Amino acid sequence: MSESQLWDDVDDYFTTHLAPEDEDLTAAVRDSEAAELPHVAVTAPQGKLLHLLAQTQGARTVLEIGTLGGYSTIWLARALPADGRLVSLEYSPRHAEVATRNIARAGLDKIVEVRVGAALDSLPQLADENPAPFDLVFIDADKSNNPHYVEWALKLSRAGSLIIVDNVVRGGRVADAGSTASDVQGTRTAIELIGRHPRLSGTAIQTVGSKGYDGFALARVLA
Ligand SMILES: C[S@@+](CC[C@H](N)C(=O)[O-])C[C@H]1O[C@@H](n2cnc3c(N)ncnc32)[C@H](O)[C@@H]1O
Numbered sequence: 760m761s762e763s764q765l766w767d768d769v770d771d772y773f774t775t776h777l778a779p780e781d782e783d784l785t786a787a788v789r790d791s792e793a794a795e796l797p798h799v800a801v802t803a804p805q806g807k808l809l810h811l812l813a814q815t816q817g818a819r820t821v822l823e824i825g826t827l828g829g830y831s832t833i834w835l836a837r838a839l840p841a842d843g844r845l846v847s848l849e850y851s852p853r854h855a856e857v858a859t860r861n862i863a864r865a866g867l868d869k870i871v872e873v874r875v876g877a878a879l880d881s882l883p884q885l886a887d888e889n890p891a892p893f894d895l896v897f898i899d900a901d902k903s904n905n906p907h908y909v910e911w912a913l914k915l916s917r918a919g920s921l922i923i924v925d926n927v928v929r930g931g932r933v934a935d936a937g938s939t940a941s942d943v944q945g946t947r948t949a950i951e952l953i954g955r956h957p958r959l960s961g962t963a964i965q966t967v968g969s970k971g972y973d974g975f976a977l978a979r980v981l982a
Pocket of ligand 1: 800824830832849851876878
């Protein structure tokens with residue numbers, strides 16, 4: 760058995776027992792595939808982790824950067840109270856359209872708002888609205904802009920907020936200081952920013968699973 764088959768099997772086992780998908784999540788995956796969206800959504804166990812972290816935070820407000828078909832959005836939004844709010848930023852109108860349908864079918868359209876556009880344009884607009892600080896920020900868009908997204912997450916959060924950055928391992932490429940790939944450079948700069956920022960305390964965890972070898976960073980806003 761190949762290593763990646765083994766990772767798939769273990770993810771399937773964990774999904775069955777710990778993070779089973781209901782009809783709305785299954786339909787979100789099915790419709791995202793039918794619309795030929797890239798296969799880059801979080802896995803079910805990862806979605807459940809986001810859900811548990813949002814619950815542990817007691818989150819009422821979540822900011823997501825990178826919606827795709829709304830799969831992670833649904834896991835996160837389900838952790839929020841009925842009067843909670845999740846704003847998800849997505850560049851592609853096509854992805855946002857699929858996500859909006861998936862989110863509505865899951866009955867979450869009252870608390871989720873998908874905003875279309877480049878996140879670096881949407882974020883200053885959002886800030887101009889003086890929103891309540893976001894309790895959790897999930898960063899999962901174009902990796903080259905990760906340092907900017909971490910800075911924006913800080914501006915839009917409060918002491919105690921949690922910032923999560925997905926895909927920080929990139930198959931191990933994050934350790935290559937000489938890499939000229941913009942996704943690796945963006946991720947390295949974000950990790951180093953988290954490490955030295957006086958308002959942040961963070962770590963990063965390597966993972967394997969049905970999405971390969973990757974990982975995520977977690978940072979708590981201190982002040
Ligand atoms: C990895 S996918 C998000 C997956 C999603 N969070 C999930 O797990 O279900 C990244 C998404 O970010 C979007 N994206 C890429 N560049 C962006 C940008 N500059 N601003 C906003 N979204 C962007 C892509 O179109 C894509 O839909």
